[in-house]
Amino acid sequence: MLRLRGRDYGADTCLVMAIVNRTTDSFYDKGATWADGPALERVRKVVDEGADIVDIGGIKAAPGEEIDADEEKRRVVDFVAAVRAEFPDLIISVDTWRATVGEAVCQAGADLLNDAWGGHDPGLAEVAAEQGAALVCTHTGGITPRTRPHRVAYDDVVRDAIDSTVAQAERAVALGVDPASAIIDPAHDFGKNTWHSLELTRRLDEMVATGRPVLVSLSNKDFVGESLDLPVGERLTGTLAATAVSAWHGAQVYRVHEVAETRQVLDMVASIRGVRPPARTVRGLA
Protein backbone atom coordinates (compact mmCIF):
# COMPACT_ATOMS: atom_id res chain seq x y z
CA MET A 1 0.00 0.00 0.00
CA LEU A 2 1.24 3.45 -0.98
CA ARG A 3 -0.45 6.61 0.28
CA LEU A 4 0.30 10.02 -1.20
CA ARG A 5 -1.66 13.24 -0.76
CA GLY A 6 -4.38 11.20 1.01
CA ARG A 7 -4.83 8.84 -1.93
CA ASP A 8 -4.24 5.10 -1.66
CA TYR A 9 -2.48 3.15 -4.41
CA GLY A 10 -2.51 -0.65 -4.53
CA ALA A 11 0.67 -2.59 -5.20
CA ASP A 12 -0.16 -2.94 -8.90
CA THR A 13 -0.43 0.80 -9.53
CA CYS A 14 2.70 2.47 -10.85
CA LEU A 15 3.24 6.20 -10.54
CA VAL A 16 5.39 8.41 -12.74
CA MET A 17 7.35 11.12 -10.95
CA ALA A 18 8.57 13.76 -13.38
CA ILE A 19 11.82 15.56 -12.65
CA VAL A 20 11.61 19.35 -12.64
CA ASN A 21 14.99 20.95 -12.00
CA ARG A 22 15.31 24.47 -10.63
CA THR A 23 19.01 24.39 -11.30
CA THR A 24 21.40 25.93 -13.78
CA ASP A 25 23.55 22.87 -14.16
CA SER A 26 21.74 19.51 -13.83
CA PHE A 27 23.32 16.82 -15.97
CA TYR A 28 20.39 16.12 -18.25
CA ASP A 29 18.59 19.39 -18.92
CA LYS A 30 21.48 21.80 -18.19
CA GLY A 31 19.35 24.59 -16.82
CA ALA A 32 16.41 24.35 -19.24
CA THR A 33 13.89 24.94 -16.44
CA TRP A 34 15.97 27.30 -14.34
CA ALA A 35 13.58 30.22 -14.94
CA ASP A 36 10.03 30.19 -13.57
CA GLY A 37 8.32 30.32 -16.95
CA PRO A 38 9.96 27.28 -18.53
CA ALA A 39 9.72 25.38 -15.23
CA LEU A 40 5.95 25.88 -15.03
CA GLU A 41 5.71 24.97 -18.70
CA ARG A 42 7.57 21.75 -17.92
CA VAL A 43 5.08 20.97 -15.12
CA ARG A 44 2.14 21.55 -17.47
CA LYS A 45 3.73 19.34 -20.10
CA VAL A 46 4.50 16.42 -17.79
CA VAL A 47 1.04 16.56 -16.21
CA ASP A 48 -0.42 16.47 -19.69
CA GLU A 49 1.74 13.44 -20.49
CA GLY A 50 0.42 11.57 -17.47
CA ALA A 51 2.82 12.33 -14.63
CA ASP A 52 1.33 11.57 -11.22
CA ILE A 53 4.03 13.37 -9.25
CA VAL A 54 6.46 16.23 -9.95
CA ASP A 55 9.80 16.16 -8.15
CA ILE A 56 11.18 19.67 -7.82
CA GLY A 57 14.87 20.04 -7.04
CA GLY A 58 17.02 23.10 -6.43
CA ILE A 59 20.44 21.47 -6.27
CA LYS A 60 22.01 19.12 -8.74
CA ALA A 61 23.28 15.85 -7.37
CA ALA A 62 26.80 16.05 -8.72
CA PRO A 63 29.51 18.22 -7.18
CA GLY A 64 29.37 21.87 -8.18
CA GLU A 65 28.76 25.39 -6.95
CA GLU A 66 27.73 25.36 -3.31
CA ILE A 67 24.06 26.19 -2.78
CA ASP A 68 23.18 27.13 0.79
CA ALA A 69 19.77 26.59 2.37
CA ASP A 70 18.59 30.14 1.71
CA GLU A 71 19.44 29.92 -1.98
CA GLU A 72 17.85 26.47 -2.19
CA LYS A 73 14.64 27.88 -0.69
CA ARG A 74 14.70 30.78 -3.13
CA ARG A 75 14.83 28.26 -5.93
CA VAL A 76 12.02 25.97 -4.83
CA VAL A 77 9.61 27.33 -2.18
CA ASP A 78 7.73 29.94 -4.20
CA PHE A 79 7.76 27.61 -7.17
CA VAL A 80 6.10 24.86 -5.13
CA ALA A 81 3.42 27.36 -4.12
CA ALA A 82 2.88 28.34 -7.76
CA VAL A 83 2.55 24.69 -8.85
CA ARG A 84 0.18 23.99 -5.97
CA ALA A 85 -1.99 26.98 -7.00
CA GLU A 86 -2.23 25.82 -10.59
CA PHE A 87 -2.56 22.07 -9.86
CA PRO A 88 -4.55 21.55 -6.66
CA ASP A 89 -4.56 17.74 -6.96
CA LEU A 90 -1.03 17.11 -8.22
CA ILE A 91 1.34 15.27 -5.90
CA ILE A 92 4.32 17.57 -5.34
CA SER A 93 7.66 16.18 -4.25
CA VAL A 94 10.77 18.18 -3.42
CA ASP A 95 14.23 16.73 -3.78
CA THR A 96 16.19 18.03 -0.78
CA TRP A 97 18.27 16.71 2.07
CA ARG A 98 17.78 19.76 4.34
CA ALA A 99 15.15 19.86 7.08
CA THR A 100 14.76 23.64 6.91
CA VAL A 101 14.04 23.46 3.20
CA GLY A 102 11.70 20.51 3.75
CA GLU A 103 9.65 22.45 6.27
CA ALA A 104 9.32 25.49 4.01
CA VAL A 105 8.23 23.50 0.97
CA CYS A 106 5.66 21.49 2.94
CA GLN A 107 4.14 24.74 4.11
CA ALA A 108 4.07 25.88 0.48
CA GLY A 109 2.13 22.76 -0.54
CA ALA A 110 4.57 19.86 -1.04
CA ASP A 111 3.35 16.35 -0.21
CA LEU A 112 6.53 14.34 -0.40
CA LEU A 113 10.13 14.91 0.62
CA ASN A 114 12.61 13.08 -1.57
CA ASP A 115 15.60 12.66 0.72
CA ALA A 116 18.01 11.70 -2.03
CA TRP A 117 21.02 11.70 0.27
CA GLY A 118 19.84 8.97 2.59
CA GLY A 119 19.07 10.70 5.88
CA HIS A 120 22.16 12.94 5.90
CA ASP A 121 20.08 15.46 7.87
CA PRO A 122 18.14 13.43 10.46
CA GLY A 123 15.84 16.42 10.96
CA LEU A 124 14.25 15.87 7.55
CA ALA A 125 12.30 12.80 8.70
CA GLU A 126 11.11 14.76 11.72
CA VAL A 127 9.84 17.50 9.42
CA ALA A 128 8.03 14.93 7.27
CA ALA A 129 6.33 13.56 10.39
CA GLU A 130 5.36 17.00 11.67
CA GLN A 131 4.08 18.17 8.30
CA GLY A 132 2.20 14.96 7.46
CA ALA A 133 4.39 14.49 4.39
CA ALA A 134 5.58 11.32 2.74
CA LEU A 135 9.30 10.54 2.71
CA VAL A 136 11.61 8.81 0.25
CA CYS A 137 14.34 6.95 2.13
CA THR A 138 17.36 6.34 -0.09
CA HIS A 139 20.51 4.26 0.04
CA THR A 140 23.74 6.15 -0.48
CA GLY A 141 26.17 3.96 1.40
CA GLY A 142 26.62 6.81 3.83
CA ILE A 143 28.38 9.25 1.52
CA THR A 144 28.22 13.01 1.92
CA PRO A 145 25.72 14.84 -0.31
CA ARG A 146 27.02 15.83 -3.73
CA THR A 147 30.03 13.56 -3.67
CA ARG A 148 30.81 10.82 -6.14
CA PRO A 149 31.47 7.20 -5.25
CA HIS A 150 35.14 6.40 -5.13
CA ARG A 151 36.23 2.79 -4.74
CA VAL A 152 33.00 1.94 -2.93
CA ALA A 153 32.66 -1.71 -1.92
CA TYR A 154 29.83 -3.72 -0.37
CA ASP A 155 29.65 -7.28 0.99
CA ASP A 156 26.18 -7.37 -0.58
CA VAL A 157 24.90 -4.15 -2.06
CA VAL A 158 21.26 -5.29 -2.09
CA ARG A 159 21.39 -6.31 1.58
CA ASP A 160 23.03 -2.98 2.42
CA ALA A 161 20.38 -1.03 0.48
CA ILE A 162 17.55 -2.90 2.14
CA ASP A 163 18.98 -2.59 5.66
CA SER A 164 19.70 1.11 5.27
CA THR A 165 16.44 2.19 3.64
CA VAL A 166 14.23 0.05 5.84
CA ALA A 167 15.97 1.37 8.95
CA GLN A 168 15.38 4.95 7.76
CA ALA A 169 11.75 4.13 6.99
CA GLU A 170 11.25 2.52 10.40
CA ARG A 171 12.72 5.55 12.11
CA ALA A 172 10.46 7.86 10.08
CA VAL A 173 7.41 5.80 11.00
CA ALA A 174 8.44 5.87 14.68
CA LEU A 175 8.60 9.66 14.38
CA GLY A 176 5.07 9.72 12.97
CA VAL A 177 5.31 9.35 9.19
CA ASP A 178 2.43 7.26 7.80
CA PRO A 179 3.81 3.74 7.14
CA ALA A 180 2.16 3.77 3.72
CA SER A 181 4.04 6.98 2.93
CA ALA A 182 7.54 5.80 3.87
CA ILE A 183 9.00 4.91 0.48
CA ILE A 184 12.34 3.20 -0.09
CA ASP A 185 14.72 3.86 -2.99
CA PRO A 186 17.90 1.87 -3.71
CA ALA A 187 19.28 5.04 -5.34
CA HIS A 188 21.01 3.80 -8.44
CA ASP A 189 24.48 5.32 -8.90
CA PHE A 190 24.43 7.07 -5.51
CA GLY A 191 27.40 5.63 -3.63
CA LYS A 192 27.52 2.83 -6.19
CA ASN A 193 29.38 1.87 -9.29
CA THR A 194 27.62 0.54 -12.38
CA TRP A 195 27.96 -3.09 -11.24
CA HIS A 196 26.21 -2.23 -8.00
CA SER A 197 23.35 -0.46 -9.79
CA LEU A 198 22.91 -3.34 -12.22
CA GLU A 199 22.76 -5.84 -9.37
CA LEU A 200 20.19 -3.70 -7.54
CA THR A 201 18.06 -3.68 -10.68
CA ARG A 202 18.46 -7.43 -11.17
CA ARG A 203 17.50 -8.14 -7.55
CA LEU A 204 14.95 -5.36 -7.04
CA ASP A 205 12.32 -7.96 -6.12
CA GLU A 206 14.20 -8.40 -2.83
CA MET A 207 13.53 -4.75 -1.96
CA VAL A 208 9.91 -5.06 -3.03
CA ALA A 209 9.60 -8.11 -0.75
CA THR A 210 10.13 -5.84 2.27
CA GLY A 211 6.54 -4.71 1.73
CA ARG A 212 7.55 -1.03 1.61
CA PRO A 213 6.67 0.90 -1.56
CA VAL A 214 9.76 1.10 -3.78
CA LEU A 215 10.83 4.11 -5.86
CA VAL A 216 13.47 3.87 -8.57
CA SER A 217 15.37 6.69 -10.15
CA LEU A 218 16.98 5.28 -13.27
CA SER A 219 16.54 8.02 -15.77
CA ASN A 220 19.53 8.55 -18.09
CA LYS A 221 21.95 7.68 -15.32
CA ASP A 222 25.60 6.66 -15.70
CA PHE A 223 24.93 2.97 -15.03
CA VAL A 224 22.84 3.02 -18.22
CA GLY A 225 25.50 5.04 -20.01
CA GLU A 226 28.34 2.75 -18.96
CA SER A 227 26.35 -0.38 -19.74
CA LEU A 228 25.70 0.76 -23.30
CA ASP A 229 28.68 3.08 -23.74
CA LEU A 230 26.39 5.99 -24.54
CA PRO A 231 26.51 9.63 -23.53
CA VAL A 232 23.74 11.57 -21.80
CA GLY A 233 21.12 12.22 -24.46
CA GLU A 234 21.29 8.70 -25.88
CA ARG A 235 20.24 6.69 -22.85
CA LEU A 236 16.47 6.61 -23.15
CA THR A 237 16.24 3.10 -24.57
CA GLY A 238 18.51 1.74 -21.83
CA THR A 239 16.55 3.64 -19.21
CA LEU A 240 13.30 2.16 -20.46
CA ALA A 241 14.76 -1.36 -20.41
CA ALA A 242 15.74 -0.87 -16.75
CA THR A 243 12.26 0.58 -16.15
CA ALA A 244 10.61 -2.53 -17.58
CA VAL A 245 12.69 -4.85 -15.41
CA SER A 246 11.97 -2.76 -12.32
CA ALA A 247 8.26 -2.77 -13.10
CA TRP A 248 8.34 -6.53 -13.54
CA HIS A 249 9.94 -6.77 -10.07
CA GLY A 250 7.21 -4.56 -8.57
CA ALA A 251 8.66 -1.06 -8.10
CA GLN A 252 5.85 1.48 -7.81
CA VAL A 253 7.29 4.96 -8.37
CA TYR A 254 9.52 5.97 -11.30
CA ARG A 255 11.47 9.23 -11.14
CA VAL A 256 12.02 10.20 -14.77
CA HIS A 257 12.84 12.81 -17.34
CA GLU A 258 10.68 11.27 -20.12
CA VAL A 259 7.12 10.82 -18.90
CA ALA A 260 5.16 9.62 -21.94
CA GLU A 261 7.69 6.91 -22.82
CA THR A 262 7.85 5.70 -19.22
CA ARG A 263 4.06 5.60 -18.96
CA GLN A 264 3.92 3.42 -22.08
CA VAL A 265 6.50 1.00 -20.71
CA LEU A 266 4.72 0.77 -17.36
CA ASP A 267 1.36 0.17 -19.05
CA MET A 268 2.87 -2.51 -21.27
CA VAL A 269 4.56 -4.30 -18.35
CA ALA A 270 1.33 -4.09 -16.33
CA SER A 271 -0.53 -5.74 -19.21
CA ILE A 272 2.14 -8.46 -19.44
CA ARG A 273 1.89 -9.02 -15.69
CA GLY A 274 -1.87 -9.33 -16.13
CA VAL A 275 -2.81 -6.49 -13.79
CA ARG A 276 -3.95 -4.09 -16.54
CA PRO A 277 -6.27 -5.16 -19.37
CA PRO A 278 -5.00 -4.24 -22.84
CA ALA A 279 -6.63 -1.09 -24.17
CA ARG A 280 -8.54 -2.83 -26.97
CA THR A 281 -8.29 -6.43 -28.17
CA VAL A 282 -9.94 -7.67 -31.35
CA ARG A 283 -7.23 -9.71 -33.09
CA GLY A 284 -8.31 -13.33 -33.39
CA LEU A 285 -11.52 -12.68 -31.47
CA ALA A 286 -13.80 -11.49 -34.26
Next chain:
Amino acid sequence: MIVGTAVCPHPPLLLRELTGGEDVAAPVREACHGVLAELTAAAPDRLIVVGGGDTTAEHTDAPVPARAYGGAGTPVAQADALPLSLAVARRLLGETGNALPVELHTVAHDADADEVARVAAGLAGRGERVGLLVMGDGSARRGVKAPGHLDERSFAFDDTVHRAVSEGDTAALAGLDAALAEELMVAGRAAWQVMAAAVEIEGAPVSAGVRYADDPFGVQYLVGVWTCESS
Protein backbone atom coordinates in the same frame (compact mmCIF):
# COMPACT_ATOMS: atom_id res chain seq x y z
CA MET B 1 -44.62 -25.44 -31.40
CA ILE B 2 -41.94 -22.93 -32.35
CA VAL B 3 -43.25 -19.50 -31.38
CA GLY B 4 -40.27 -17.51 -32.56
CA THR B 5 -36.56 -17.50 -33.37
CA ALA B 6 -33.70 -15.15 -32.65
CA VAL B 7 -30.49 -15.08 -34.68
CA CYS B 8 -27.25 -13.94 -33.05
CA PRO B 9 -23.55 -14.10 -33.97
CA HIS B 10 -21.01 -15.76 -31.68
CA PRO B 11 -17.58 -14.09 -31.91
CA PRO B 12 -15.45 -14.48 -28.77
CA LEU B 13 -15.32 -10.70 -28.47
CA LEU B 14 -18.95 -10.69 -27.34
CA LEU B 15 -17.48 -11.93 -24.05
CA ARG B 16 -16.86 -8.54 -22.50
CA GLU B 17 -13.66 -9.47 -20.65
CA LEU B 18 -11.86 -10.43 -23.85
CA THR B 19 -11.65 -6.98 -25.44
CA GLY B 20 -9.70 -5.20 -22.72
CA GLY B 21 -10.36 -1.58 -21.89
CA GLU B 22 -12.75 -0.96 -24.75
CA ASP B 23 -16.07 -2.71 -25.24
CA VAL B 24 -15.71 -2.96 -29.01
CA ALA B 25 -18.73 -5.23 -29.45
CA ALA B 26 -21.24 -3.15 -27.50
CA PRO B 27 -23.57 -2.42 -30.47
CA VAL B 28 -23.68 -6.09 -31.47
CA ARG B 29 -24.33 -7.22 -27.91
CA GLU B 30 -27.07 -4.64 -27.49
CA ALA B 31 -28.77 -5.90 -30.65
CA CYS B 32 -28.53 -9.48 -29.37
CA HIS B 33 -30.13 -8.49 -26.08
CA GLY B 34 -32.87 -6.81 -28.08
CA VAL B 35 -33.80 -9.90 -30.09
CA LEU B 36 -33.68 -12.06 -26.95
CA ALA B 37 -36.25 -9.70 -25.46
CA GLU B 38 -38.39 -10.04 -28.62
CA LEU B 39 -38.09 -13.82 -28.43
CA THR B 40 -39.09 -13.85 -24.76
CA ALA B 41 -42.05 -11.62 -25.58
CA ALA B 42 -43.46 -14.49 -27.66
CA ALA B 43 -43.97 -16.29 -24.33
CA PRO B 44 -42.02 -19.51 -24.92
CA ASP B 45 -41.98 -22.25 -22.27
CA ARG B 46 -38.47 -23.28 -23.23
CA LEU B 47 -35.50 -21.92 -25.17
CA ILE B 48 -33.57 -24.18 -27.49
CA VAL B 49 -30.16 -22.94 -28.54
CA VAL B 50 -28.71 -24.21 -31.82
CA GLY B 51 -25.22 -23.26 -32.83
CA GLY B 52 -22.48 -24.50 -35.07
CA GLY B 53 -19.95 -26.91 -33.61
CA ASP B 54 -17.40 -29.56 -34.54
CA THR B 55 -20.07 -32.26 -34.24
CA THR B 56 -23.84 -32.54 -34.00
CA ALA B 57 -24.79 -33.15 -30.37
CA GLU B 58 -26.95 -32.15 -27.44
CA HIS B 59 -24.96 -30.54 -24.63
CA THR B 60 -25.46 -30.24 -20.91
CA ASP B 61 -24.66 -26.91 -19.31
CA ALA B 62 -20.94 -26.31 -18.85
CA PRO B 63 -18.58 -23.39 -18.23
CA VAL B 64 -17.99 -20.64 -20.81
CA PRO B 65 -14.39 -21.17 -22.01
CA ALA B 66 -13.32 -17.52 -21.68
CA ARG B 67 -9.91 -18.55 -20.36
CA ALA B 68 -9.22 -20.54 -23.51
CA TYR B 69 -9.49 -17.28 -25.47
CA GLY B 70 -7.16 -15.44 -23.09
CA GLY B 71 -9.56 -14.29 -20.37
CA ALA B 72 -8.96 -14.55 -16.65
CA GLY B 73 -10.39 -17.22 -14.39
CA THR B 74 -9.94 -20.89 -13.76
CA PRO B 75 -8.66 -22.87 -16.73
CA VAL B 76 -11.23 -25.34 -18.05
CA ALA B 77 -10.28 -27.97 -20.59
CA GLN B 78 -12.09 -27.12 -23.79
CA ALA B 79 -13.57 -30.62 -23.79
CA ASP B 80 -15.28 -29.80 -20.50
CA ALA B 81 -16.52 -26.36 -21.60
CA LEU B 82 -19.31 -25.28 -23.94
CA PRO B 83 -18.39 -24.92 -27.61
CA LEU B 84 -18.01 -21.28 -28.62
CA SER B 85 -21.43 -20.81 -30.23
CA LEU B 86 -23.27 -22.19 -27.20
CA ALA B 87 -20.96 -20.39 -24.79
CA VAL B 88 -21.76 -17.02 -26.31
CA ALA B 89 -25.47 -17.89 -26.21
CA ARG B 90 -25.11 -18.90 -22.59
CA ARG B 91 -23.45 -15.59 -21.79
CA LEU B 92 -26.11 -13.56 -23.63
CA LEU B 93 -28.86 -15.41 -21.78
CA GLY B 94 -27.08 -14.76 -18.48
CA GLU B 95 -26.74 -11.06 -19.27
CA THR B 96 -30.45 -10.77 -20.02
CA GLY B 97 -31.48 -12.68 -16.90
CA ASN B 98 -33.14 -15.59 -18.68
CA ALA B 99 -35.22 -17.73 -16.32
CA LEU B 100 -36.62 -20.20 -18.86
CA PRO B 101 -35.34 -23.76 -19.19
CA VAL B 102 -32.64 -23.96 -21.84
CA GLU B 103 -31.72 -26.83 -24.13
CA LEU B 104 -28.35 -26.72 -25.91
CA HIS B 105 -27.60 -28.24 -29.31
CA THR B 106 -24.77 -28.05 -31.79
CA VAL B 107 -25.06 -28.87 -35.45
CA ALA B 108 -21.83 -29.79 -37.20
CA HIS B 109 -20.45 -26.92 -39.30
CA ASP B 110 -20.20 -29.36 -42.22
CA ALA B 111 -23.65 -30.96 -41.75
CA ASP B 112 -25.31 -32.01 -45.01
CA ALA B 113 -29.02 -31.60 -45.82
CA ASP B 114 -29.98 -34.92 -44.19
CA GLU B 115 -28.19 -34.08 -40.96
CA VAL B 116 -29.78 -30.62 -40.91
CA ALA B 117 -33.20 -32.19 -41.42
CA ARG B 118 -32.65 -34.68 -38.58
CA VAL B 119 -31.68 -31.95 -36.13
CA ALA B 120 -34.61 -29.78 -37.23
CA ALA B 121 -37.06 -32.68 -36.80
CA GLY B 122 -35.94 -33.01 -33.18
CA LEU B 123 -36.79 -29.38 -32.46
CA ALA B 124 -40.11 -29.02 -34.27
CA GLY B 125 -43.51 -30.41 -33.41
CA ARG B 126 -43.18 -30.32 -29.65
CA GLY B 127 -46.17 -29.86 -27.41
CA GLU B 128 -44.63 -26.95 -25.50
CA ARG B 129 -43.97 -23.44 -26.77
CA VAL B 130 -40.39 -23.28 -28.02
CA GLY B 131 -38.21 -20.24 -28.67
CA LEU B 132 -35.22 -21.01 -30.91
CA LEU B 133 -31.99 -19.11 -30.34
CA VAL B 134 -29.83 -19.65 -33.41
CA MET B 135 -26.14 -18.81 -33.22
CA GLY B 136 -24.30 -18.17 -36.48
CA ASP B 137 -21.82 -15.86 -38.17
CA GLY B 138 -21.50 -14.82 -41.79
CA SER B 139 -18.33 -14.73 -43.86
CA ALA B 140 -15.01 -14.02 -42.13
CA ARG B 141 -13.50 -12.93 -45.45
CA ARG B 142 -15.01 -9.50 -45.93
CA GLY B 143 -11.87 -7.38 -46.27
CA VAL B 144 -8.12 -7.45 -46.63
CA LYS B 145 -7.81 -7.17 -42.84
CA ALA B 146 -10.52 -9.76 -42.16
CA PRO B 147 -9.50 -13.00 -40.41
CA GLY B 148 -9.65 -14.87 -43.75
CA HIS B 149 -8.53 -11.95 -45.96
CA LEU B 150 -10.80 -10.77 -48.76
CA ASP B 151 -13.01 -13.00 -50.84
CA GLU B 152 -15.35 -10.89 -52.98
CA ARG B 153 -17.95 -13.67 -53.04
CA SER B 154 -18.57 -13.00 -49.33
CA PHE B 155 -20.76 -10.01 -50.03
CA ALA B 156 -23.26 -11.82 -52.24
CA PHE B 157 -23.40 -14.75 -49.87
CA ASP B 158 -24.01 -12.60 -46.80
CA ASP B 159 -26.55 -10.50 -48.71
CA THR B 160 -28.51 -13.67 -49.48
CA VAL B 161 -28.59 -14.59 -45.78
CA HIS B 162 -29.51 -11.04 -44.82
CA ARG B 163 -32.41 -10.96 -47.25
CA ALA B 164 -33.61 -14.43 -46.22
CA VAL B 165 -33.61 -13.58 -42.51
CA SER B 166 -35.24 -10.20 -43.05
CA GLU B 167 -38.00 -11.73 -45.20
CA GLY B 168 -38.45 -15.01 -43.33
CA ASP B 169 -37.46 -16.90 -46.47
CA THR B 170 -36.81 -20.48 -45.30
CA ALA B 171 -36.22 -21.77 -48.82
CA ALA B 172 -33.41 -19.28 -49.42
CA LEU B 173 -31.63 -20.43 -46.25
CA ALA B 174 -32.17 -24.08 -47.20
CA GLY B 175 -30.55 -23.35 -50.54
CA LEU B 176 -27.27 -21.94 -49.17
CA ASP B 177 -24.24 -23.58 -50.76
CA ALA B 178 -22.44 -25.54 -48.02
CA ALA B 179 -19.16 -25.79 -49.91
CA LEU B 180 -19.08 -22.06 -50.67
CA ALA B 181 -19.99 -21.28 -47.05
CA GLU B 182 -17.01 -23.30 -45.88
CA GLU B 183 -14.68 -21.51 -48.30
CA LEU B 184 -15.96 -18.16 -47.05
CA MET B 185 -15.43 -19.19 -43.39
CA VAL B 186 -19.14 -18.83 -42.66
CA ALA B 187 -19.84 -20.21 -39.18
CA GLY B 188 -23.63 -19.99 -39.38
CA ARG B 189 -24.73 -21.91 -42.46
CA ALA B 190 -25.80 -25.17 -40.79
CA ALA B 191 -27.45 -23.48 -37.79
CA TRP B 192 -29.46 -21.13 -40.00
CA GLN B 193 -30.56 -24.08 -42.12
CA VAL B 194 -31.69 -25.98 -39.00
CA MET B 195 -33.78 -22.93 -38.08
CA ALA B 196 -35.30 -22.73 -41.55
CA ALA B 197 -36.07 -26.46 -41.66
CA ALA B 198 -37.57 -26.57 -38.16
CA VAL B 199 -39.82 -23.60 -38.83
CA GLU B 200 -40.81 -25.03 -42.22
CA ILE B 201 -42.01 -28.27 -40.59
CA GLU B 202 -44.58 -26.24 -38.69
CA GLY B 203 -45.37 -23.64 -41.36
CA ALA B 204 -43.67 -20.31 -42.01
CA PRO B 205 -42.65 -17.18 -40.12
CA VAL B 206 -45.41 -14.61 -39.83
CA SER B 207 -43.01 -11.72 -39.37
CA ALA B 208 -39.28 -11.31 -39.72
CA GLY B 209 -36.66 -8.64 -39.31
CA VAL B 210 -32.95 -7.92 -39.16
CA ARG B 211 -31.92 -5.77 -36.22
CA TYR B 212 -28.18 -5.54 -36.90
CA ALA B 213 -25.99 -6.46 -39.83
CA ASP B 214 -22.43 -5.25 -40.08
CA ASP B 215 -18.83 -6.40 -40.33
CA PRO B 216 -16.84 -4.10 -38.04
CA PHE B 217 -13.91 -6.56 -37.89
CA GLY B 218 -14.22 -8.28 -41.26
CA VAL B 219 -16.72 -10.91 -40.12
CA GLN B 220 -20.40 -10.52 -40.92
CA TYR B 221 -22.54 -10.32 -37.80
CA LEU B 222 -26.28 -10.71 -38.33
CA VAL B 223 -28.90 -10.23 -35.64
CA GLY B 224 -32.48 -10.99 -36.51
CA VAL B 225 -35.78 -12.28 -35.28
CA TRP B 226 -38.73 -14.30 -36.60
CA THR B 227 -42.12 -14.67 -35.01
CA CYS B 228 -43.91 -17.86 -36.01
CA GLU B 229 -47.34 -17.60 -34.41
CA SER B 230 -50.23 -15.43 -35.54
CA SER B 231 -51.42 -13.27 -32.70
